[in-house]
Amino acid sequence: MGTLREALEYPFLKVGLIMLVLALVISAMGLYGVDKSYSSNGTLGEGRYLLGDEDFEKSYVYYNRTLVISSSNATFSVVQGNVTEKYALLNGTVEIIPTTRPVIDVFNGTINYTYTVSAKDYPYAIYSLLAFVLMLVGTVMAFIGYTQFLRDIKEGKR
Template sequence: MGTLRDAMGYPVLRAGIILLVLALLISIAGLYRVDKSYSSSGTLGEGMHYLGDDKFENEYLYHNRTLTLSSTNATISLLQGSEMYNYTLVNDSVTLHPEMRPAIYVFNGEVNYTYDARAIDYPYAVYSIGAFVIMLAGIALSFIGYTQFLKDVKGGKK
């Protein structure tokens, strides 16, 4: 009966297992995450204002947004997709957690705002496609090497 040591003597099987380990390491590297953040603040006058950065909002995943609005006397609307939320701020402030990039329409007055967005980036995730291809090649080579080993064991060579 053949042992694992005998099986690892087959170069095709050994190459397949090496490719499988390599694919595993590359896929683990794809799980590396980096926290990204964007922040802006200022004063908004009357009219429509889009907060945030298009590139940041579209490039990263799983946003966590915080919008703080304050004013001495202002009426505003926060647009979120097809929904509109109206606020009247008189010496008051409100902290919101919008689900998407905020659009604010200021009807009258001036509004001070602070917008913070945090997101997650997986910079090495694209390499998981290569890891998948390497995994398929590793499985094929391992299967071929293992069948060669079994033939030799059955034939009495090992």
């Protein structure tokens, strides 16, 4: 009966296993995430304002948004897609978790706002395609090497 050491003498099996291990390492690298964030703040008078950075928010799929608005005396509304929420603040603060880039309509007074967006970026995720190809080729090569090894055992060469 052949041993693992004898099986690893077959080049197809050895190269196939190396490719499989390399594919595993490369796919694990794709899980490395980097935190990205965008923040803006300021004072808004009467009018309509679209908050946020379109380039930043289109670059990432999963993100968290927070909008904090404070005012001493203002009436305004926050539009998120098809939903409009109206507020009247008198020396108060409101924290909103928007689902889309918010549009603020200030009807009277001024408001102070802080808008922050945080996201997670996976810069090495594209290499998972290479890992997938290595996994496919490595599996085929390891299978070929293993069948050669079993054939030699059956024929009594090992």
